[in-house]
Amino acid sequence: MNFFRRTLLVAAAGAALLAPVAGYSADIKPRIIRFGYGLNEQSNQGRAAKFFAEQVEKASQGKMKVRAIGAAALGPDTQMQQALIGGAQEMMVGSTATLVGITKEMAIWDTPFLFNNAREADAVLDGPVGTKVMDKLQAKGLVGLAYWENGFRNLTNSKRPVQKMEDLDGIKLRVMQNNVYLDSFKTLGANAVPLPFSELFSALETKTVDGQENPYNTILSSKFYEVQKFLTVSNHVYSPWIVTVSKKWWDGLSKDEQKILSDAAKASRDFERRDTRDEGAKALSDLKAKGMQVNELPASEAARMREKLAKVNGTIAAEVGQDLWNETQGELKKLRGAK
Template sequence: MKTRSLLLAAAVMAALAGPASAQKVLKVGVGLSEDHPQGIAVKKFAELLSQKTGGKLTAKLYASGSLGNDVTMISSLRGGTQEMTVPDSSTLVSLVKDFGVINLPMVIQNEKEADALLDGPFGQKLLDKLPEKGLVGLGFWENGFRHVSNSRKPITKADDFAGLKIRVIQNPLFIDTFNTLGANAVPMPFTELYSAMEQKAVDGQENPLATILASKFYEVQKHTVLDKHIYSAWVLLLSKKTWDGFTPEEKKAVQEAGREATLFERKTIRAFSEQALAELKKQGMQVTELPAAEQARMKEKLQPVVAKFSKEFGEDTAKSMFAELEKVRGQK
């Protein structure tokens, strides 16, 4: 009787444990808040993944850097202790230097070019380099074109950057870009930026409009110029250790959900950026748009930077990107 009771209890426990253990929950860490388009798109990915696998696979968002920064989360993916993250493509340069070409200044001109480049053979070739580094890339998400804000003066021409102390990310390409424009590039962590601008330790910074608004930089900055100096992309990443544990059907579902979430994210962030522009103006920011002639002047000034870093990131990769962009422009 006792044995029968134990067997019955074990069977009940197994039945209860079965569905829970069958469901895999993928931890997805991001640096931005859960209500930012990045976080919203991760939730969309989770919803799509659950639908496509009948609930066997789902994803859980960990926002605002709660699992670490881009660098530490990528390391966690490679080690198999975290399943997914969506870092800036520039963060991957230390593993695959070719990813750096995406950030070459004044090269990608608009969203249509970015989509065609990153969704095409060129983008796939970059993603194909990740598995040997312990990562699987499911697609490129948009962070957006980066613009400059400052507290001192409106920027209406390429020469107006001269003398401004501009905070940049701690990356040689970004430092060289602004020093070449005549500004004084000041690399510092993003977490220190608001107070540095408030205390006038720096005059300004460069980021997409969504980040400028979400970070309330309008409280300490008066001017923004839409100069589109660098295009910034995120990469939807999965741990290869996690990927290798999926069945063929699960892999297909993950890829499909990733693709659909990518399209959703781009649509969402572009709408958000338009709203951000209107909101920044409403908050009192003076927004100027760099005229085409000054964009061309800026591009000309930055040619030495493009040449230097094309060599550093891989001349063949850079040439391949330029050729692909020319092809896209020829299709207009």
């Protein structure tokens, strides 16, 4: 065999080795999913986003990869929601309160003192009422997959302890960009200032605002104790987060891919709630250890606030629809009557 013929045979053998196996495409790349969130990587939100990413990669055998991007690097909730609607971003988790401008029924979760405990919140959010509210998102270009827990919200400020309703008078309090929060705190006497969460620490540090309200976990992970002295245990609102997907993008997925994301969202919901509650139990003592002055709002003052907010509740009922309001109250009545 001459040199030229040997060279051709070697080249042909090499080409055969490099050729793709039947049924396999060398061009297949994993589907990259950008999953945005507002808090930092070390927060309960960050840990749950990581758990979600791991579930998706495992269930898809690496064909789908979630890039969890925190610290509002993709923008505040409102900006990410618009990116999802336009199809420029795939997924996010954020507050239901910032969705009210898109889907008015989400305002039901902003009702002050709606839930007495986490058991009630889980049952209503994961039940028919929660599903009905979540499904309203689809007409607006979003798909809701699961509610996570932000938690019961509590007040902090740099001026004084809030021991009675009148102590809120004149306090510049940052609230979410949501009319129910604005109306509620204005009604209670605070000077309510709407601000994106991403601007909050700086606003507290520069005294642009005096205070804010968030669950213990967020107060701790965001280091608000560095710029806030007083913490009032008020539990005035139970605040959910919601995992949402761009409908424009979702509709292009296969049923199997949709199921992987839906199952992972529910698994991460269960993980996140356990993690949040475990962390919340110790976060309060950590905040005390870091120098925050903590007081509990007396039950009599919480009752006064409820009465004062009756008009706001009437506005919420009108906004979300009386049928949804009555259904939610009916579910809560059943839960409270159950032995």
